[in-house]
Amino acid sequence: MTVVLIAALVLFAVSVAIFFSGLVVSRGRASGTLSRIGGYGFGGTTVDSDVDSSEPFLSGIATRLGDLAGGRMGSLTELRRKLIVAGMYGTPARKFVGYQILLTILLPIIWVLVSQAVSANTLIVVLGFIWALAFGWFAPQFYLSHKGEKRRQQIDRALPELVDLLVVTVEAGVGFTGSLRIAADRIRGALGEELRLTLQEQNMGLAMTDALRNFSDRCATPGVRAFVRSIIQGETLGVSIGQIMRNIALEMRKRRRAAAEERAQKAPVKMLFPLVLCIFPATLVIVVMPGFMQVFDKL
Numbered sequence: 001m002t003v004v005l006i007a008a009l010v011l012f013a014v015s016v017a018i019f020f021s022g023l024v025v026s027r028g029r030a031s032g033t034l035s036r037i038g039g040y041g042f043g044g045t046t047v048d049s050d051v052d053s054s055e056p057f058l059s060g061i062a063t064r065l066g067d068l069a070g071g072r073m074g075s076l077t078e079l080r081r082k083l084i085v086a087g088m089y090g091t092p093a094r095k096f097v098g099y100q101i102l103l104t105i106l107l108p109i110i111w112v113l114v115s116q117a118v119s120a121n122t123l124i125v126v127l128g129f130i131w132a133l134a135f136g137w138f139a140p141q142f143y144l145s146h147k148g149e150k151r152r153q154q155i156d157r158a159l160p161e162l163v164d165l166l167v168v169t170v171e172a173g174v175g176f177t178g179s180l181r182i183a184a185d186r187i188r189g190a191l192g193e194e195l196r197l198t199l200q201e202q203n204m205g206l207a208m209t210d211a212l213r214n215f216s217d218r219c220a221t222p223g224v225r226a227f228v229r230s231i232i233q234g235e236t237l238g239v240s241i242g243q244i245m246r247n248i249a250l251e252m253r254k255r256r257r258a259a260a261e262e263r264a265q266k267a268p269v270k271m272l273f274p275l276v277l278c279i280f281p282a283t284l285v286i287v288v289m290p291g292f293m294q295v296f297d298k299l
Contacts, residue, residue, distance in 0.1 A: 061102060062102050063098055064098065065097070066092070066095050066097040066101075067098075069094075069097055069098070076093035079093045080093040082145065083144065085152070085218060085219070085220075086144055086147040086148040087147070087148075087190060088144075088147075096144070099140060100140045100141075103139070103140065104133060104136035104137045106136070107135060108129050112125065154191070155191045155223075156222075156224070159252060160252040160256060161187065162227075163245060163248050166245050167242065169183070170242045171242045176231070176235075177199075180195060180198070194215055194218060198211045198212065198214070199211075209232050209235060212231060213228065215228060216229075222255070223252060230248050
């Protein structure tokens with residue numbers, strides 16, 4: 001009976017994979033045909049496809065699942081905003097939803113196969129199935145939120161370096177846009193990516209103030225908001241950019257010092273749990289157990 005069930009599940013998974021593979025391949029062939037027709041000079045419009053023929057197999061399945069489920073889930077604006085905050089600009093929101101659905105489908109199937117192979121208890125199989133469903137759906141969301149928060153922290157840590165570099169270049173006679181370009185070429189990591197994106201928006205015709213506002217919306221941290229707000233106010237009121245940069249640098253140093261003091265004050269509380277749960281029991285076993293052993297021997 002177990003062998004039959006495993007074989008049935010495997011055949012079901014293979015059939016689902018073949019079905020979605022057929023959808024992806026047919027869509028890719030249609031897109032390739034339309035692109036070749038456009039290459040011969042006809043005046044028709046080329047239809048862009050969401051699935052590239054060179055796209056990996058699982059990625060194509062995720063795209064198709066996201067297309068099917070995207071219309072039923074309503075607006076994906078919040079998910080798209082989270083993807084931008086996490087720096088995943090090349091991942092469409094529908095594809096991310098497709099990966100969620102794919103993981104939610106595959107994990108319970110894998111759990112059932114493993115539990116049937118080891119002849120697990122029925123209650124354990126049911127609980128594991130529910131846990132696999134929940135993990136498959138919520139784990140990508142947790143990963144996305146964690147990556148976005150980590151990226152914001154990286155930007156906040158690198159912001160004082162940007163301000164110091166802008167102070168030096170602006171006081172040397174370089175304009176603010178030129179100073180921002182120099183900083184974007186020298187700074188690596190998440191902050192450098194955001195600066196290059198801001199400059200690219202400015203090159204495409206967007207005003208610098210609007211590009212900076214978009215930068216503040218993508219990286220909604222207190223440091224970035226203060227930096228952008230000060231720059232926009234200085235541009236509006238005609239205040240010296242060099243003086244603004246010095247004030248921002250002083251504020252950033254105070255903010256970093258306050259954050260370090262806050263983390264130092266949180267350290268004893270964070271150390272309390274491993275101290276009570278891990279270190280104290282081991283110490284008590286080493287110190288008290290010999291005495292108990294001697295008392296039991298005497299009794």
